[in-house]
Amino acid sequence: xxxxxxxTLSRRQLMAAGLGVGLGVSWRPANALSDELAGALRxxxxxxxxxxxxxxxxxxxxxxxxxxxPITLSVQSPMTAADHVQAIAVFNEKNxxxxxxSCKLSPATGKAVVSTRIRLATTQQLVAVAKMSDGSYxxxxxxxxxxxxxxxx
Amino acid sequence: xxxTLIHAxxxxxxxxxxxxxxxxxxxxxxxxxxxxxxxxxxxxIIRRFTCRYNDEVVFSADLYPAISANPYLAFNxxxxxxxxxxFSWEGDNGFAQxxxxxxxxx
Numbered sequence: 001x002x003x004x005x006x007x008t009l010s011r012r013q014l015m016a017a018g019l020g021v022g023l024g025v026s027w028r029p030a031n032a033l034s035d036e037l038a039g040a041l042r043x044x045x046x047x048x049x050x051x052x053x054x055x056x057x058x059x060x061x062x063x064x065x066x067x068x069x070p071i072t073l074s075v076q077s078p079m080t081a082a083d084h085v086q087a088i089a090v091f092n093e094k095n096x097x098x099x100x101x102s103c104k105l106s107p108a109t110g111k112a113v114v115s116t117r118i119r120l121a122t123t124q125q126l127v128a129v130a131k132m133s134d135g136s137y138x139x140x141x142x143x144x145x146x147x148x149x150x151x152x153x
Numbered sequence: 154x155x156x157t158l159i160h161a162x163x164x165x166x167x168x169x170x171x172x173x174x175x176x177x178x179x180x181x182x183x184x185x186x187x188x189x190x191x192x193x194x195x196x197x198i199i200r201r202f203t204c205r206y207n208d209e210v211v212f213s214a215d216l217y218p219a220i221s222a223n224p225y226l227a228f229n230x231x232x233x234x235x236x237x238x239x240f241s242w243e244g245d246n247g248f249a250q251x252x253x254x255x256x257x258x259x
Contacts, residue, residue, distance in 0.1 A: 068221040092219060096185045100219040103228070108211040110170035110231035116214075117221040119183075 033141065037127055040091040040098035044129055045137045054138040057090065057128035061143070066120040066150040073103070075112035075130045075138070085112040087131040094124040119150035154250060155179055159240060161254045165232035173204065174227040177242055177250070183218035199224055199244035206256075207236035232258045 033041065041050065058072040075085045084107045090100040103114050112130070127141045160174040177199070184196025196218065204212040212228045230238070235258045241251040 095219050096183070097218055099215075099217040101217065102215040104210075104213045105228075106211055108206065108209070108231055108233070109229055111229040113227075113229060114214075115174075115225070115227035117225050119219050119221055 034093050037093050044089050048137055050137040050139045052139055055128050055130040055140045057140045057142050059142055063144055063146045065148050066146045068117045069120050070117050072115045073128055077112045079107055079110055081107045084133050085130050086133055090128050092126050095121045120146045122146055122149050157252050159254055164257045167258050169232045170229050171232050172229050175240055176225045178223050181222045197245045199242045201243045202226055203241050205239045206230055234258055
């Protein structure tokens with residue numbers, strides 16, 4: 001009789017452990033960068049470490065027309081002479097060229113918000129990276145599904 | 154001369170952050186597309202946009218083939234003094250165009 005609760009407990013533990021392993025195998029973190037994207041990012045940062053946060057790449061998660069995709073880049077920053085955003089760049093994973101846009105800002109910009117329209121060749125990952133005046137780099141990674149690709153007709 | 158659309162306020166209070174929206178008519182040919190004869194069309198893009206406020210560069214952007222045709226850019230500027238906002242686009246095949254807008258700061 002005493003052995004029953006013990007064996008039930010160990011079975012539960014085993015099940016939980018099995019579930020954990022299953023999740024670990026199938027689950028890929030959303031912010032894991034592909035090799036191409038990581039290489040493009042290194043080219044911009046010069047190998048400096050990057051952190052997730054502060055910058056926001058606002059884009060529709062499901063894009064119907066890859067020829068014009070509106071994006072908005074915004075960075076949380078007071079934009080003062082002591083603490084401002086120096087540059088924001090966007091890189092893509094599967095267009096023919098990794099670079100999308102690269103903006104240079106200054107305290108005279110006032111607000112670190114930039115909007116433009118881009119092309120997307122296919123469903124892929126995009127990363128926005130902001131360079132701060134203190135030399136730190138902040139990133140935001142998004143996955144985008146594209147139904148009509150640019151550059152096909 | 155390419156057609157441009159510039160949305161910028163004509164008056165602002167001192168220290169106010171104003172939004173400027175610009176658009177220029179340009180095909181932004183990527184250099185990766187094939188033409189009707191099957192040969193790749195040569196690249197023809199705008200490579201650089203610069204906004205100067207009283208001759209001081211306040212915002213600039215490097216554009217790549219991944220920017221859509223008729224490049225649109227919206228950004229912000231702090232209105233410090235009355236003066237001229239000038240916008241210049243430079244690109245392949247010697248493309249260069251400059252437009253300007255007058256801003257009065259009260």
